[in-house]
Amino acid sequence: SQTIHQWPATLVQPVGSPLSLECTVEGTSNPNLYWYRQAAGRGLQLLFYSVGIGQISSEVPQNLSASRPQDRQFILSSKKLLLSDSGFYLCAWSVERGNQPQHFGDGTRLSIL
Amino acid sequence: LAKTTQPISMDSYEGQEVNITCSHNNIATNDYITWYQQFPSQGPRFIIQGYKTKVTNEVASLFIPADRKSSTLSLPRVSLSDTAVYYCLVGDIFTSGTYKYIFGTGTRLKVLA
Numbered sequence: 001s002q003t004i005h006q007w008p009a010t011l012v013q014p015v016g017s018p019l020s021l022e023c024t025v026e027g028t029s030n031p032n033l034y035w036y037r038q039a040a041g042r043g044l045q046l047l048f049y050s051v052g053i054g055q056i057s058s059e060v061p062q063n064l065s066a067s068r069p070q071d072r073q074f075i076l077s078s079k080k081l082l083l084s085d086s087g088f089y090l091c092a093w094s095v096e097r098g099n100q101p102q103h104f105g106d107g108t109r110l111s112i113l
Numbered sequence: 114l115a116k117t118t119q120p121i122s123m124d125s126y127e128g129q130e131v132n133i134t135c136s137h138n139n140i141a142t143n144d145y146i147t148w149y150q151q152f153p154s155q156g157p158r159f160i161i162q163g164y165k166t167k168v169t170n171e172v173a174s175l176f177i178p179a180d181r182k183s184s185t186l187s188l189p190r191v192s193l194s195d196t197a198v199y200y201c202l203v204g205d206i207f208t209s210g211t212y213k214y215i216f217g218t219g220t221r222l223k224v225l226a
Contacts, residue, residue, distance in 0.1 A: 036216070041218075043218045088154070104157050107154065107156050109154065
């Protein structure tokens with residue numbers, strides 16, 4: 001069966017520090033991968049998606065970037081964190097063909113001080 | 114982009130059937146309707162997906178009228194553990210053909226003893 005892993009579960013970082021969140025998927029090949037952010041009490045906002053290695057699309061302008069160095073690895077990064085980057089970050093995967101549900105990891109709670 | 118409208122919150126009692134209705138007036142011909150459940154500090158969990166008429170699985174039923182402008186998630190005999198936020202999603206196809214969801218704020222269901 002397929003599984004998705006995100007780490008760390010929680011992270012506290014000072015303003016201006018770098019960020020690297022990692023997500024890996026097991027049990028499937030060539031998945032579509034997604035990064036979402038959820039503010040407290042709000043819905044999920046799609047940040048990035050990827051349909052293959054090295055292929056990244058950004059949905060909203062922001063202080064973050066994403067990379068996909070391997071087929072089942074998706075990384076969310078920042079060179080300098082802002083206070084507004086605080087939130088709950090979720091990685092998700094789906095099979096490559098359309099109209100298929102996305103499956104989410106357990107998320108990373110990021111607090112910027 | 115197809116958007117959805119759901120009630121912000123609902124209360125129910127254990128053992129009752131809960132119906133959550135979602136409006137999606139601008140649904141496109143190729144769009145599927147998908148429902149997710151999210152507990153605090155966890156990623157959303159896929160519940161059910163459908164295109165038209167009725168879909169049923171081991172946890173829920175999804176009713177979709179012929180015009181597909183709305184859908185109703187039915188949870189039979191809810192328990193306290195069903196207290197969560199429920200999201201109704203209608204997919205949108207990227208130009209590349211990848212499926213994308215627009216997450217709203219969902220419906221916060223509270224099950225009372």
